[in-house]
Amino acid sequence: MRIPVMILAGGRATRMGGGDKPLLPLAGGTILSHVVDRLAPQSAALALNANGDPGRFAEFGLPVRPDSRAGHPGPLAGILAAMDWAQELGVTSVVTVPGDTPFLPGDLVAGLVAARGPLGLALAASPDAAGELRDHPTCGLWPVSLRSDLAATLDRDERRVRAFTRRHQPGTARWDSTPIDPFTNINTPADLEAAALHLAAP
Numbered sequence: 001m002r003i004p005v006m007i008l009a010g011g012r013a014t015r016m017g018g019g020d021k022p023l024l025p026l027a028g029g030t031i032l033s034h035v036v037d038r039l040a041p042q043s044a045a046l047a048l049n050a051n052g053d054p055g056r057f058a059e060f061g062l063p064v065r066p067d068s069r070a071g072h073p074g075p076l077a078g079i080l081a082a083m084d085w086a087q088e089l090g091v092t093s094v095v096t097v098p099g100d101t102p103f104l105p106g107d108l109v110a111g112l113v114a115a116r117g118p119l120g121l122a123l124a125a126s127p128d129a130a131g132e133l134r135d136h137p138t139c140g141l142w143p144v145s146l147r148s149d150l151a152a153t154l155d156r157d158e159r160r161v162r163a164f165t166r167r168h169q170p171g172t173a174r175w176d177s178t179p180i181d182p183f184t185n186i187n188t189p190a191d192l193e194a195a196a197l198h199l200a201a202p
């Protein structure tokens, strides 16, 4: 099953000092180019969720969709935009990934599809430093059937992605480090430096 993927790039990057974190240079490309390279072979269609002038992402040639609900900060607004896009495409599910995770697995979409819960929701997960399995709630497979519940959640000004996913019995797809955790995200300049070193290693 080929499923569309939306890359969430609507954050404010406060820990990075502001601006478009996905467009920061990384190992001969940008953080976002690494995300796109990993997702393009496994998705039926790719789009970006970002607000403001879409022209700054022109080099990628991807559709850029703003948050469906302006004034609702946080990733849930981006996930709603992904569901709206999926509905327009006439498909029943959509995958979202954060735009600041350059090491995503090459079998992400297939793994999420295989792990779907009873309502069709699946989240990616990986063990943390203590070995505890930790889910990554912005990296998941979302059934469009949850759209009206998600819109109502935003209308109530609830912003926590985990609180939303817990209500919908998510399945969990696990990936281990190879040797880096594939869901490592880049939040700070030190994270960016560490990612560049990892990619430069032989």
Ligand SMILES: Nc1nc2c(ncn2[C@@H]2O[C@H](COP(=O)(O)OP(=O)(O)OP(=O)(O)O)[C@@H](O)[C@H]2O)c(=O)[nH]1
Binding pocket: 008, 009, 010, 011, 012, 013, 014, 015, 016, 021, 049, 050, 067, 072, 073, 074, 075, 076, 077, 078, 079, 097, 098, 099, 100, 138, 187
């Ligand atoms: N559409 C949308 N996506 C968001 C928003 N805030 C965060 N995200 C996305 O959610 C994912 C996780 O974001 P965070 O790391 O929590 O936030 P960030 O803006 O990237 O960075 P910080 O401001 O440093 O926390 C990333 O893919 C962000 O692009 C938002 O207000 N709207």
